[in-house]
Amino acid sequence: MSDATTRRPGAFFALAAFFGLFVLFLYGPMIAIVALSFQGPEGGLTFPLRGWSLHWFAKLWEGIGVVDIGAAFRRSLALGGVVMALTVLLSLLAGLAYRKRLPGGTVLFYGVVASLIMPSIIVSLGIGLAFRLLDGGIKAVLEGMGSSWADDYGTALGLFTSGLGAQLTWTLPFGLLIMFAVFNRFDRAYEEAARDLGATRWQTLRHVVLPLIGPSLVGVGMFGFTLSWDEIARSSQTMGDLNTLPMELQGLTTTVTTPVIYALGTVTTLVSFAVIGLALAGVWLMRRRSARRA
Secondary structure (H helix, E strand, O other): OOHHHHOOOHHHHHHHHHHHHHHHHHHHHHHHHHHHOOEOOOOOOOOOOOOEOOHHHHHHHHOEOOEOHHHHHHHHHHHHHHHHHHHHHHHHHHHHHOOOOOOOHHHHHHHHHHHHHOOHHHHHHHHHHHHHHHHHHHHHHHHHOOOOHHHHOOOOOOOOOHHHHHHHHHHHHHHHHHHHHHHHOOOOHHHHHHHHOOOOHHHHHHHHHHHHHHHHHHHHHHHHHHHHHOOOHHHOOOOOOOOOHHHHHHHHOOOOOOOHHHHHHHHHHHHHHHHHHHHHHHHHHHHHHHHHHO
């Protein structure tokens, strides 16, 4: 075949250049932050770099002023883990429920998905207002009962109450849409074969359905954790007195003027990539186990 027939058209190079610019725009800022976090002790917030060291990571480990980054880090990990588990569980149950005609299912579906198109700050304000009204009601009931708890009662706003609910309004729609897509192309013949062999509904779910959709559940869990890990807008009015790591990071951008802020950004990015890596490893192990059984 001649070179004339194998030569790529000009449109190929134009699209390749556009894709390259897109990737640079997407990952360029992250690469810049990672590079700046390794500056020397005399380094600043901009290029050029002034040496290479782990100095700012050591400063991060020592703490940033009065802000307890370690506690915020642990809170975000704990909240992300709970959000991930609930997103997987509720998305799976919803996917199973919608396999049959569900009374009121259409209204429920659009109600869940509607949270994706609502401005996140409005969702946060609404949940925060609802919990403040709940606080007023609870305190009024306690005072009406003459309980001594009325004076000690603070607020129901918190990490695993209003904060958890706010983040689930962001993660559940994604999990639900993924489960719909999975079950829409799920071959029921596998279930029918298991039932013909005498398996109960629970045995069919446990030994047939869940192994087949396992990689998708891992993906839902990854979505749940990563969306919770960097969520700010829906958390801003719902976390009460405790901040998550992204909220602390947002506050530090106005007060910290050293590359330690970049070191913190690098650490949080590595956590996100670690979760993605664990998810991919989980999918690989599931497929390898299925191949061995086959």
